[in-house]
Amino acid sequence: MRKWVMCLGIAVALAGSSAFAVAADQASQKFIKEAIEGNLAEVAVGKLAQEKGQSEGVRSFGAQLVKDHGAANEKAPALAKNMGVAPPAEPNKKQKAVYDRLSKLSGDRFDREFAKEMVADHKRDVAAFEKEAKRKEAPTAAFVGETLPTLRHHLEMAQALAAGKSASR
Secondary structure, eight states, X not given: OHXXXXXXXXXXXXXXXXXXXXXXXXXXXXXXXXXXXXHHHHHHHHHHHHHHOSSHHHHHHHHHHHHHHXXXXXXXXXXXHHTTOOOOSSOOHHHHHHHHHHHTOOHHHHHHHHHHHHHXXXXXXXXXXXXXXXXXXXTTHHHHHHHHHHHXXXXXXHHHHHTTSOOOO
């Protein structure tokens, strides 16, 4: 009888740990999907900044976004596929709405709103990546480790633009 109870206890413990593993995997799957959508959005908004930006700082930051987020999205879709996630092909609805709103602006107003949006967006990105970084065994760990320093730098650049300073690399 004792062996049976002990086996049952082990089975319950294993079942509980596998449920945790599935939940963690789902969290990483959601994370990588959102990261890809974010990269797609940043590339699109970066191109918009290159076209519509009045200041050299905005145009330069736009080019940096296209380069860095484009590079991140060369790695992320393969990681997503390995995790059983179909990589998104476009930004999400909120990100599209931001693009649409910014695309209707021009001149100094575009520059101000772009910088403001990039500060808010990169604060969210850094927070999401830092949260994922705490999950050291997550399948996204290497991607997060490579990408987080760039996102932090983008946040600094966006904050400099929003404060009216040049966004230097």
